[in-house]
Amino acid sequence: MSLLTVEGVWKNYHHHSVLRGIDLEVAPHEVVCLIGASGSGKSTLLRCVNLLETIDDGAIYLDGSDITEVRTDPDDVRRRIGMVFQSYNLFPHMTVLDNVTLAPRKVHKTRPDQAEAEARELLARFGLADKADEYPDRLSGGQQQRVAIVRSLATQPRLLLLDEVTSALDPTLVTEVLAVIRELKDAGMTMIIATHEMGFARDIADTVCFLEGGVLLEHGSPEQIFTTPAHPRTRGFLQRVLDADRL
């Protein structure tokens, strides 16, 4: 059974449809990459899955139950889903350790000493052991984003949503964040990744989805999408990316 099912999801903003009937299946341990130009609806789709946006039509199922049903408790859904944002969104008034342990302590009611021990272990695993007591502004962008990933992992989510997590980073810092994501894949984490890093998507994805104008135009294995895209618009997009890279 699939972990997540997105069924005919529509999202409108001011008479403008950002998502137009999206269908998507994500199996456990699967890594799905969403590619497409800015404004194609990748971020909105992730925010809808995390219920940060209310959908206007369709349904989303997590572990077989409809999370877009009116009576669903959004906090119960978010306890099972982690999200990482483009601009890190660390809490600036808290140390790295407090950022990571906040949700375990307050939402999952983990004992503070246990939450701290687990957080320090996770931070150490991603090379951030010596940053635990720093404030976020003392860290580089890459370190901040790794902390944000650790923060979302601390509650042991079933599914991780990554929203263009390298777009705000200096090119030299992108690799350290991508390495973390690769490690998560090896550990079997189910992920939906909106990204502009085509090489990375090709390398890490089990499934690549191409979105344009709020429509999921094409999905398939990375080889199929990147070498023999079926849709002319996918070809056009990949060609533009290639051209931009050549410059």
Next chain:
Amino acid sequence: MTEGEAAPPADSDAPEAAAPAALAQWTKSDRQIRREADLRRRARRSTSIATASTIVVATAVVVAVTASPGWPRVQEAFFNPSQFAAAFPDVWRGFLLNVKIFLIAELLILIIGLVVALVRTLRSPVFFPLRAAAVFYTDVFRGIPTILLIYLIGFGIPALELQGAPNDPVTLGIIALVLSYGAYVAEVFRSGIESVHPSQRAAARSLALSHGQTMRYVVVPQAVRRVIPPLLNDFVSLQKDTALVSVLGPLEALRQASIHASSTFNYAPYLCAALLFIALTVPMARLTDHLAARTARRQMAGGHL
């Protein structure tokens, strides 16, 4: 091209090769020494101009005031040292009451302001009456002049003859000040809460923190740090508005001063009260400036708040 390759400027290439060593060996060039001497000369000139113009303006003011036809009478009425000394103990005792009013009111204002601001952030329809009440409260109590509110509360509540209603003028004065300033402070807190970027809220909610937890652990701590300077500014204003409570009759500084003034027909006690208020508000104003400057510095440095 050969020129560029043959003779690269020595100092542009050096840091690449051995940056720490090159920095350690830096000695000021003649150009920099001359520039700094120039800057010092300019600074000296600015100081002398500032001093001279201050002396000129101050002298002009003193001359104009003391040369005015009514000056001898004003001097006698406001600056009489013996009247000043005679009134000081009473005015000082009254002033301590002002300080007490201020401290109690300040604490209550902070509580009521934060609660009203938080109520206004509630989105659930269950809370509609509370939210409406909060909006009504801030609209009404910001609109009523403080002195009018003190009259209304101070004379209105005892007139109701309700059982258990306070009729002590100090308590009634504090209630009026709290209601008036609470409305302002609620708006200050609300603007602080709204200034926290929505992405912070999204991050907190994505971690499954409830609305209340998001407010308590993420939004309010950042908001409070940001509004400390405007809050202190309101408190400077509150300190002197404690004198308005005098209209209800408690023996605070202004009341004591006016008792002295009306028995001697001398206004030195008012000057005495004014100086005491200044002595309280000026340090507060400097603290506000200091905190505002620190916040600005931290924001410039991209620091955490």
